[in-house]
Amino acid sequence: MDKCIDAGGSLVDFEGRVIQPSLYSIGEKWQVGEVTVAQEHMASAIVQAVMTAGLLRSPPPVLIGKRVLLACVAGNHHAIGLRMVCDAFQLAGWDVQYLGADVPTESLLDQVAKWKPDLLALSASFAQHLATVKDVIT
Numbered sequence: 001m002d003k004c005i006d007a008g009g010s011l012v013d014f015e016g017r018v019i020q021p022s023l024y025s026i027g028e029k030w031q032v033g034e035v036t037v038a039q040e041h042m043a044s045a046i047v048q049a050v051m052t053a054g055l056l057r058s059p060p061p062v063l064i065g066k067r068v069l070l071a072c073v074a075g076n077h078h079a080i081g082l083r084m085v086c087d088a089f090q091l092a093g094w095d096v097q098y099l100g101a102d103v104p105t106e107s108l109l110d111q112v113a114k115w116k117p118d119l120l121a122l123s124a125s126f127a128q129h130l131a132t133v134k135d136v137i138t
């Protein structure tokens with residue numbers, strides 16, 4: 001990752017081409033019992049540390065005066081994909097607030113009212129999360 005960014009590559013490219021396929025592969029291996037839950041947790045922790053280091057190593061963006069608030073809807077614990085989306089906005093100059101996994105709807109709406117973002121980015125993983133997405137939007 002360091003070499004990629006130092007050579008002028010973007011963190012977002014690295015995340016999309018290296019980290020995302022690695023996690024998808026871990027998911028497939030976990031599904032067929034080749035990777036344990038502990039190993040998946042370890043991989044998740046490692047990639048989040050790598051992503052943080054990548055953000056710190058990236059050239060500072062030129063701010064564009066727009067705000068995006070990002071959250072996983074209540075019940076969704078898959079936060080890494082949203083974090084990649086957050087990095088893309090941040091590196092494109094947006095002011096970001098990233099609330100992470102499993103954000104209760106009431107609390108999310110309260111934060112939207114307080115911070116007044118230009119854009120609200122929601123993440124859902126399963127069909128049953130869609131009702132919550134609908135609630136938040138309503």
Ligand code: B12
Binds near residue numbers: 044076080082084121
């Ligand atoms: C790591 C992981 C976990 C971790 C998450 C840790 C964390 N901090 O995020 C933990 C352990 C919490 C977890 C739990 C579970 N998981 Co899981 N998990 C994964 C795994 C291996 C990787 C997820 C990931 O980060 N992927 C990489 C990111 C980059 O990809 P992404 O999430 O798709 O995000 C991209 C896009 O979707 C998009 N995107 C995402 N959000 C948003 C939002 C906006 C606004 C936009 C524009 C774009 C966008 O942009 C991202 C970047 O390109 C996946 C495998 C997989 N295929 O993804 C399984 C997987 C998603 N999990 C699965 C399952 C079944 C579960 C559990 C039910 C397991 C269990 N029995 O407990 C629970 C459910 C938890 C819950 N209620 O949410 C299944 C889901 C199957 C399904 N859809 O029906 C998968 C596919 C594994 C599998 N092959 O079976 N998991």
